[in-house]
Amino acid sequence: MTLVKEKNDLDLVGQSLLTLSVSAISPKTKSANTAKTIKDKMSLIESRFVPAIPDLIDYSDFPSNRINADEEEKKRISRELHDGVGQLLTSMNLHIQRCLDGCDDQVGDKGVSEDHMDSLQALSSMVKQAMNEVRTICSSIRPAILDDLGVLAAITWQCRQISRLSSKFEVFTEFNIDEANIPEEYKSVIYRIVQESLNNAMKYSQANLVKVKLSRTRDTIELSILDDGIGFDPSEIKGRLGIGLMSMRERASSVNAALQVKAAVDQGVEISVSFPLKKVALNG
Ligand SMILES: Nc1ncnc2c1ncn2[C@@H]1O[C@H](COP(=O)(O)OP(=O)(O)OP(=O)(O)O)[C@@H](O)[C@H]1O
Ligand SMILES: [Mg+2]
Structure with a gap:
């Protein structure tokens, strides 16, 4: 053509x-x-x-010229979120998992009610969800793929x-x-x-x-x-x-x-x- x-x-x-x-x-x-x-x-x-x-x-x-500062700020927010809230949620998840594992065979007879188990399980899935959300937000601020x-x-x-x-x-x-x-x-x-x-x-x-x-x-x-x-x-x-x-x-x-x-x-x-x-x- x-x-x-x-x-x-x-x-x-x-x-x-x-x-x-x-x-x-x-x-x-x-x-x-x-x-x-x-x-x-x-x-x-x-x-x-x-x-x-x-x-x-x-x-x-x-x-004029706003973008560079924006990009620096985004990097900082992404890092703070990832390393701060992200790490905290990861630790919470581990603790909840330990509680769940410890309580698993004690439901009913040794004082761990089914309600408490349900709450722990709900907590566990909420923390996992929060971890995913932090990851998604970090990636939209500064795509992890760029660094990885x-x-x-x-x-x-x-x-x-x-x-x-x-x-x-x-x-x-x-x-x-x-x-x-x-x-x-x-x-x-x-x-x-x-x-x-x-x-x-x-x-x-x-x-x-x-x-x-x-x-x-x-x-x-x-x-x-x-x-x-x-x-x-x-x-x-x-x-x-x-x-x-x-x-x-x-x-x-x-x-x-x-x-x-x-x-x-x-x-x-x-x-x-x-x-x-x-x-x-x-x-x-
Ligand atoms: N690839 C393209 N083909 C046809 N028109 C385009 C194209 N890229 C941009 N335009 C035209 O240029 C205009 C300005 O684009 P610009 O990216 O600055 O703004 P926007 O996409 O409308 O809004 P924003 O990017 O803030 O969400 C668009 O509204 C569209 O009319
Ligand atoms: Mg546009």
Whole structure:
């Protein structure tokens, strides 16, 4: 499939420059053209993308640099919850288990009433439930998978979950980088940007295909999340801006990475971020 420029490039990129013929992937023909193999699908989604749609989104009214502090605070809360309340519940569970084991053969004849046994059992299952809830909260604050398995596995897991959830679109990953080559300070930024991009793709894009790509060049790490959905006009998005696009941008700039939103009506959306590799200087 080739993209055919219908009009000449004009001064204002993002206006007539965006008038490209994408008839081969218009909604009507999209399903007919969906390639059969994963490889074909991947190249299909990539080949349709306009290389240089500028980020025309006007972010001027949004409060600045909040994200880094938020992320630090989340890490702290998650740690406190996990190590504090989590540990306490684990100990309580052990004690309750000891009581249950000790009372098991004494019900009735030696003064342990069935009511007390029932209460102990109820207590045991409530504590277990509380342990699960703490785990769930910790993971939503800072996904444990990020620390346990690394960002690549975390992204892969998330993409699989989404593909399973929705039969409407498929999410592919392509990684040309090793986990060891991703600086720690970039990992949660990468993960959160992928998370929000995928959320947006699920909510708005009506896409068939979404691709998450992470690769390494000599001086940078390049992240891109692109979909083949309905897209939007960047110059008209201001009124609809939520926290999502803005916070992705702030997260990126908190580690001196440059984020670009490429979008056009009926041409999908690509969020791309370039992380510098040589100097990892965090903003204060
Ligand atoms: N992949 C996409 N396809 C089509 N439209 C999109 C896509 N991503 C974002 N948009 C548009 O951009 C708007 C702004 O997105 P943003 O993430 O900032 O806010 P939101 O998702 O509406 O709210 P929040 O992220 O705060 O829950 C969306 O309301 C939607 O109209
Ligand atoms: Mg959003």
